[in-house]
Amino acid sequence: MFSARVYRGGFSALLLLLFALPALAQSFRVQCPDNTVLHPKSSAGVVSDGIKCQQISGGDGYSTMGDGTQTYMFSFGPLSGLADIKQGLPGTEPSSVFNTLWPYPIHDGVHDVSTFNGAVGLVPDPDAGGAITGHVDPRPIMDVGVMNGNIPAPTMAIDEDDEFFLTLTNVGMIMRPDLFEKHTVHFHGYPNASSFYDGVPDASVAINIGGSFTYYYLAPDAGTYFWHCHITPPEHLQMGMVGQIYVRPRQNRVPTGASLYAGLQAQQNDLRTRCGTDILCSTPLPRVDNGATHQLNKSGSPTLYAYNDGDGSTAYDVEYPIQIHGFDPNFHFVGMTFNPEPFTDMKDKYFLLNGRSYPDTVTPGPMSTQVSDGSAHFSQPLPTLINIPLGGKALLRISDLDVTEFQTLASLGIPMHVIGINARLLRDMSGNDLTYYTNSITLGGGESIDVILDASALDASGNFRYPAGSTYYLYTPNLDHLSNDAENFGGLMTEVHICGAFDPITKLCK
Template identity: 25%
Template structure:
């Protein structure tokens, strides 16, 4: 018979052995047990605080996740994480605490909403691990099913989620092919629409350390990917672009607390998946109701060109702090499928260790030759980007390079095995490196993202890169001179028809001309001028606006984007005017002697 001490020792040994076996199972390559080796997709996130700016300029205190080990750098939403079906995923969360003083030092976690993870990696603090300030935890799981998911903090969820601790998590089909799921419908490109709503009083209470009633929730702003209209039109992740004949997958995620009825103008779409799983049969609709925590995958093929709204049909969802238009509203811009510029085939031949490369048979000398490190070929970042038709920008403060080509934006960071592609964070096998004073990037990754192909000449050992670029963006001679083009790591690196009025259109003759900008409001809203002065209104919005005097003293025609209208005030008094298309937009001009 064992005594109590022996039993306790036996129990401890048993738990130790179980933990050891589980650890061996995890770290042992699957190839060792007769399966194909699965490489890990690794991400590093930091929990901290920060601020976001709303369309009306209001600054809002937030909590969130960041890519930077820098207190105060949180973003809303968090970076979109993207992996492929079958990937082994490792996400390390480090809680670095808030930058703002007087804020409670709270624990945080990550819950992967909709992913079937085990208990340890579920991110619920009373069954998993609560990550305190100064601590880290490595979440590990297999991405078993392609689909649309999201992640959020599950500590005091009602507050932490509202404060901004959420982001999209996308599992693409095997090998990252453009299918809704492995073997599912194909698409040309996809968008992620992460919905949420904001009650600024909650954020203000947290920032000031005051108590508030959590049953008293009154949102004043509604967001897509952290943007409310009109800012959605300035964000390429929240503004849909395509060509006639293209098929687009829209992944719509409701990470907030309210239901939303999303309606698409101009097209019907198919609802093909719900909550990360394919539907038995697609549903053809033009409006979909999405509840809190739900996700839907919408597939649409563009059969006509034009600009069409895509927005919530819940009326208050389309306001910003009570002002219309705003909130959950964006646009779909579809153009005819015609090449605006003739494509040019670019053929680049290079070899590791050799400074001389050829671009379309023209010999070019690089300041630094391509190198091979552990099987990865590295090339100067600006050379490869510009010669594949991308605009290239080096951000010295972040030590980051940004490639922009057509509708693709890629961002890579020096020595960081993570990259952003169209706003989504993906894992890199190898990071950009500084080699002999130059920033070098992994050739295959950049070429693939810029839609170029790689081959090898077996006779010469040269790597052949073949891509397309428009004639209009053909690289200049300067871009060939890579030694002077910034590959060094230290380089800073029209009016519409309308009724006639007393106003005149764009006279451009008054020396006293004063300007009011039209966006979602008239700026400045109030203006005091002298009798005889001329005021010019300039439409800097993407919508049509008008300028109507309440007493009918003046009236503009439709003012298209970039258009303008002018009026000379010859009588003193107070003039109240408005936009007839958006009547909540009101301005005032006081005319004195």
């Protein structure tokens, strides 16, 4: 992710020289307005929190596999929300945070940038009287962005009705200077109305090395999505340019004590979300109003929901994004050695949950990997340890962007309640519940699924069936996917812990 040191010489300085002219011409910029037509400032000048922003780098880096192998990647990395991403949180920030000016003196080599959540490099615009216009200093962007790769790419999270401004800055691939690779961001399956921001280069734009581009999205439908680079997708996906985005529902904003059914019914007045005769409607009313109201959860905060359900059936206490991926070590090695890549022979041998194989999946905190200049970068910030408060529910936002394999995950002990597939609540137009319980799910590349692990069941004595301190497993029954390059240990497995005392901020058992 980002080095504990702010600035490094050597490679990054050399690469900066290559980009001196476009940098001086301000080809690096960010964009994050504090008001729009849809989200104006209040009469008192208060900035709306419905504008969210994020900056990412496109480049390369290294990650560490479960057997210790350091693997080369084409990858995205964070250039905003660094402190949150280091804590395993999404790097998406409101405009008031994103537009925080870069606080560190250039070249001081002292400060730890991982405590900063604003846009890296954002400085006052000298041509606009010192106003914040998206003007950046390219040096911090290069120093932080080079070899900044994360697997998975920085997580994004927005709320329905948000406007999302995403800036992609292409810092180049320092290990492959012969490649003038463009990059894009494609939100897979996302209901984006404009092809201009879709990231498919034939119909939109592609970002050259030394340039930035800001994508604009409006968030109309709740659910779990994912994103990736759409330049030569088989190569760039295999090499690691994949990430996850999820959209939280309007139902989270229903006032405490108010009817969930009435809240969902009111959404039919919005032309973007009303059902009418649309068989792809994302907000069908439940068949019967069960009287559910928006209540507080165990920690005293308003209950959260995966979808606009109208009956509370998708409520959860804690959520975990889980991205399944696979690496072919030979393809990655060849990708670093100036040789033609064997696309037809591509075969995954490392199988990853959030970029990690077991037992790294249960190691809390970010993982770091040493890169070519000897510095350590946080390469895999997102653990997959699932901690559930006693009697609680965990929402697993699972997506798969594997290029070569179907992947199966099974839950040993706690049933899986499948509530959504490909960002659609499992309910028909008549309001019938189509969700189901199972002990395993199978996904192909390009699919997502929302699963609730429900630990609230009681036994015959009235005690919780899943007691505090107990451990269960989420794993693949495909035994060849439980390994690191055909060796023992690793692969698609993680642990599920039931916590007697739970910290909702860190998601750790106390």
